[in-house]
Amino acid sequence: MARGEAMTMMSAFARGLRQFRFDFPRYGIAGIALTLGVALVFGTLLTSKAFNDQLTRGVGSLNGIADVAVVPAIPGTTVPESTVEQIAKLANVETTIPTLARNTSLRSSTSAESEQRLTLTGYPTSLNAVLMMGLDVRGRAPAADKPEALVPEDVATRLGVRINDFLTASSSEGATKLQVVGIFDGRRLGPLAYDNIFVDLQYVQRIFSLPGQISRVDIRLHPGHSAADWQTDNVGSLPRVLKVQDTSVLSSTFGPLLTVVSIILMVASGTVLGIAILLSATAFRMVVAARQPAYGILRTVGAQGRWLATSVLFESLILALACSIVGVAAGYGVSLLLNQVLSSVGNLPGGTIAAEPWQIVIAVSSGVLASMAGASASILKVLRQVPMAAISPENAERRRRQTLRSILGFLLLAFGAATYMLHAAAAKWLGVVVSLGASGLLAPQVLMALVRLKFHPEWTGKAAASRLRRHASLDSTVTVTAMVVCLGTALVIGVSSVRSAMVEQIDRQFGADIQISSATAMTGKLDAKLSSVPGIQKISETVWDYGAIDFAGKTGQVGILAVDPTSYFDTAQLPWRQGNDVSSPTALKDGGSIIFPEALAASREISVGDRVQLSRAGKAVTLRVVATFASLATGTQVVVDRDTASALGLIGFNGWNIEAKPGVDIASLRDAISAVTADIPGTTVITAEKMRQRSESELGSYARAAFGVVVIALGLGAIGSAGLFSVAVVRREKEFGMLRAVGATRGNITKLVVYEAILTGTAASLSGLLIGQLSGWILTQIVAETLGATLQPSFGISACIGILATTLTSLCLAALGPAIRSSRVEPATALRTE
Known part of the structure; x- marks a missing residue:
């Protein structure tokens, strides 16, 4: 009995392999999608593990x-x-090692092009003998209170410096020169040395105007005492302003970048695999439908449905394994690319790409499950079909009542609309997903409404509408395309809302004729240089840094922008939400006031009139909230006056808004200012117009990237449509032959097929664009909460036209090949086919 079962399985496998080889072209579209999905899954797994291993080793x-x-x-x-x-x-503390790290701009004193954003880390040089052990330092360690630096080897290479060369750093004094006295292998210190240049602690405190301030304390314990036990016993005794650094601190620093990229890639992988399932279902359904006469004959002469279904199952497994093998190989390329990108963006040495068995199993399993999910409906159909029904199949899938599908679509749409009023992020994400599903479920109903309209000018249009009304052969195409259009519309709305908010803030808050910014706050040196530049009417200095806000017992980090209310609001304003251009600056000028970003105030349940505590560097002041403004470009940055900043120990300036005298050429004035600031690293000079152009360019890049996702998604939909049309044309050769026999020309046949594509694309676009508005509103809320900003949904008519044109163009191009092929079918040949 077991031998017979084995022989049956072997024969089913042999038939499945033979049928797969015969029908391989029909699986090509689904195979491409499966391969891409597996490659993305495997590449993401490899990259995530490589970087996590690197971080673990570093920690x-x-x-x-x-x-x-x-x-x-x-x-x-x-x-x-x-x-x-x-x-x-x-108890049990042997040595304490205080450090102060400040991010700034540095460059080689001989090359301005080498400038980079790095970190100057001050440490007690009195501990050189202890700390430098095992670092293999070439040269020597810095001396106490001297402008000397110890540089990691990879940083020295990037800056183009060697021992005894000089670096120029941006500091509170303007520009500070540091002599490179030692170079060491940064890998010996792990993450502590990534992009860090080591200088004496007192010297760093002085050049950044932070006397007596530190940003970290490393603790060495007496021998025999574990870090875990020490933390348990002493964490409650630490000063309130300090906390024990988690051993995963490096993961919390570099990890978010990796996490975000991993999430995006996994979503992309899931999307591609989802499309692969739909395309596989279409391919298997069409293949099985084309074989119905053969299956009917085989069943009539005694073949079991189970045996035929098993052969189809083996076809899906063969397809999955073939695509998974190629996908795993391609996944290495994906991982190498991601490794390079993340290394350059995250300033983190790339990890070693090495695959483990479980990663391969997950990647291959995802491909197998996607293929089998796509083939499942066809396998069940083969298993259950009646022999005589298979011998006499319909030429197309008859359209049935869609009442249940319509009800489900409207229920999902109602649920999606309801999530717009909810506050939970998970509910909003679910609202986006169900809205996409609603667009797909309702798209065939939109198609039915469209084909019933009496506007078809030629008989080919009427014939296409009649066939779409009677048959459901293109329902899967219109469903997938509608979901893609809905997703694209939501993405465009989300990106447009961000763009609109940033443009508003940039126009208001960055409206000065010329703006200067510095990597660090400077105390007076730049002011003296600017006074020598003719053509300047007014200068308003600003300074920003980080601090903490405390309200109702809850503390959190914020950015601080300190302005001079008497001059700042003459050169710029804020996009007020509660407040205006007159009352809010006046309130800030009166002192003891603070202006909040609206989203930050809402998240902390802070209202205008409330009093909050703002602290920095061990100092604190109590302030009254006098206004709120929409903030996106500056995030959680609060606005205070210069006197408040001084009370918090925030001195110097790192921003200057400049108003030019009437009639002065702005570009010439910018060049003159650039000339006097050229020796200070990290200083940028830009006109308001150039800032707007740059912002528009950057925002345009984001918009183009998002629209690129839409185009790619629509392209995948077009590939699926092309496969569907191709199979449909093969099954309709007899129909076309009859039309040719009664006088239809090749042009008529081409028009007939293209007309179906236009009707399908129009219906999908209408459903996707309309329901996509709802998805876009929900997505805008999600983005606003994620960014801590105030956003309003924005969707222009040009975006609508672009999505509609892309959809119709994609489907028409997809229909072009099948249409040409169908027009070449000779009547006699087609009439002989069954």
């Missing part, structure tokens, strides 16, 4: 510096150096 290397690290409780801020004494008094 482990921190133990070479100390056993425990403590950092400010509010990220991005500093704390008084006096806290080190409190830490040193805790």
Whole structure:
């Protein structure tokens, strides 16, 4: 019995393999989608693991510096150096190593083109003998309170410097020169050395005007004491402004980039695999339908439906394995590309790409499951079909009542609309998904309404409409295309809303004739240089940094922008939500006030009139909220006056808004200012017009990228449509032959097929564009909450026309090949086919 079963399975496999070879061209479209899906899944798994391993190794290397690290409780801020004494008094502490790290711009003193954003890290050079052990330093370590730097080897290569060369750094003094006295292998320090240049602590504190401030304390414990036990016993005794740094700190620094990219890629992988399932279902359905006469004969002479269904199952497995093997190979290329991109963007040395068995199993399994899911309906149809029904198949799938499908579509649409009023992010994401489903379910009904309209000018149009009304052969095409159009519309609305909000803020907040920005706050040096430039009418200085906001017992990090209310609002304004161009600046000028981004205020349940505590560097002030504004380009940055900034220890300026004298050429004035600031690294000079153009360009890049996703998605839909049309044309050769026999020309046949594509594309576009508005509104809310910004849905008529044109063009191009092929069918040949 077992032998007989094995023989049956072998014969089913042999038939499946033979049929797969025969019908391979029909599986090509589904195979491409499966291959892409597997490649994305495998590439994402490889990249994620490589970087996670790299981060894990890096975090482990921190133990070479100390056993425990403590950092400010509010990220991005500093704390008084006096806290080190409190830490040193805790039990079992052997050595404390305070450091101060500041991000700035550096370049080789001989090459302005080498400028890069790096971090200057100050450490106690009195501990050189202990800290430099095992680092293989070429040269020597920096001396106390000297402008000397110890540079990682990879950073030195990028800057083009060697021992005894000089670096120019942006600092509070304007430009500071540092002599490279040592170079070491940064891998010995792991993540601590990534893009860090090491200088004496007191020197860094002085050049950044942060006397007595630190940003981290590394703790070495007495021998025999574990870091875990020490944390358990002493975490409650730490100064309130400090917290123990999690050992996964590097993952929290570099991890978000990797996480976001991984999520996007996994969503893309899932989308491609979803499309692969739909295309596989279409391909298998059409293949099985074309074989119905053969299946009927085989069943009539005694073949079992189970045996035939097993052969189709083996076809799906063969397709899945073939695509998975190619996809796994392509996945290595995807991973290598991602590795390079993430390394350059994240400033993190790339990990080693090495596949493990479980990764291959997951990637191959995803391809197998997608293929089998696509083939499942066809397998069940073969298993259940009656022999005589298979011998006499219909030429096309008859359209049946769609009441249940319509009801389900409207229910999903209603649910999606309801999520617009909810606040939970998960519910909103579900609303986007069900809205996409509703567009697909309702698209065939839109198609039915469209073909019933009496506007078809020729008999070919009437024939195409009549056939679409009676048969459901293109329902899957209109469903998939509608969902793609809906998703594209939602993406365009989301991107357009971000663009509109940023343009509004840029026009209001960055309206000065010329703006200067510096990587670090400077104390007076640039002001003296600007005074020598003719043509300047007014200068309004600003300074920004990080601090903490405390309200109702909840503390969080914010950016701080300190302005001079008497001059700032003459050169720029804010996109007010509560407030205006007169009352809000006046309130800020009166002192003791703060202006909040609207989204930040809403998230903290802060209202105009409330009092909040703003702190920085161990100092705190209580302020009253006097206005709110829409913020996207500046995120969670609050606005205060210069006196408040001084009370928080925030001195100097790193931004200058300049108003030119009447009649002065702005471009010439910009060039004159650039000339006097050329020696200060990290200083940029830009006109308001250029800033708007740059912002428009950057926003345009985001919009083009999003629209590119739409075009790719529509392209995949077009590929699916092409496969569907091709199979449909093969099955309709007899129909075309009859039309040719009664006088239809080749042009008539071509018009007939293209007309079906136009009707299908129009119906899909109408359903997708209309329901896509709802998806776009929900997506805009999700984006706004994610960015902490105020956004309004925005969708222009040009975007609508672009999506409609792309959809119709894609489907018409997809129909072109089948249409030409169908027009060449000779009547006699077609009439002989069954």
